Amino acid sequence: MAVVAPSTVFPLAGYERLCFLKNVVTHPQITIGDYTYYDDFESVGNFQKNVRYLFDFTGDRLIIGKFCMIASGVEFIMNGANHLTTAVSAYPFAVFGGDWATAMQDKTYPTKGDTVVGNDVWIGYRATILPGVTIGDGAIIGSYAVVTRNVPAYAIVGGNPAQVIRPRFEEATISQLLSSAWWEWPLEKITHYAPLLTGDVTAFLAAYQAEKSSEA
Template sequence: MAVVDPSTIFPLAGYDRLCFLKNVVDHPQITVGDYTYYDDFEDVANFQRRVRYLFDFTGDHLRIGKFCMLASGVEFIMNGANHLAQAVSAYPFAVFGGDWAGAMAGKTYPNKGDTTVGNDVWVGYRATIMPGVSIGHGAIIGACAVVTRDVPPYAIVGGNPARVIRMRFDADTVACLLALAWWDWPIEKITHFAPLLTGDVTAFLAAAEE
């Protein structure tokens, strides 16, 4: 069976601006699933540079599922960017030490938790994902969207702040797709169903449920 190896860095022959991302990322707080690709107009090494404010002391993680499609310029803002928005001043006095070192005694900076991208998610050109956001399986994030809140599975969102434009499928169909979780099938089965995965959802579900 001639299926591209997910450990391949550049799966398109002669083209080094699209990579299987898990083979490029080496940050311990970033995990990426098989076959997720990142396409960059300049250099695929840009991806990790665009995961902003990811510090070991914040303890948060970026988790991206399998079979995702990430366009050039995508950015993830992590919890290290957070300031004390509810305080008198948002200025991080304690960071600079000295007589300001104790300014954060008994306090912590806001932390919205891990950022999670499900499986089979398409994130468009220059979209920005804010800290702690969870993007559901099968969602589509429009170009230049700023995602500030969780995105339901199979929703299409866009704008700043991003809002649901429409759902890709009705609720029953979404439930069936989530139950099947095709991205977790053996690669041989995914390959067999690939022509249906790229076609009508009704035909796919009928065949998959046989």
């Protein structure tokens, strides 16, 4: 049986609450990698609704890598939610126009840049990701976590604000996994390695290193 194509909207037959996300998101400031899926208790259309305060005038982007797993209720808060914090008032006078239209002349609202989710990241139920956060490859975000700062690769985080609970692997192993960047391999090679990708990390890395050595 052939591997499901990344252009498939609903990869599970008869089940339309899980989608390959890049095929349902239409916002020009959201980029999704191949095989990243979103599973929702109600409708996959909720994903884009849950990317909050993403406005064209802010210019920020939500970038999500390949092979990510995003649970129902996950929210991304974008830079459009930011207000002035060092001014006398945080109130957005200029938004309402009229005689207030010039209130922000020569000023800008604070921004923390793009929100970036790496590859092979699992984001649990009702987690919230705040503006400008970068989540490293292979990270796991626990249910109900509120992620306010960058998450290292292959870290498990949870809580409000989210804290690193533990790394998934030893530092040397993480370095080798990042070096492999398996999510960038051709699909045929990923398919060949799939039984190892779902198994012991030592066995996967041993096979990968053996292949590299044979090609040298």
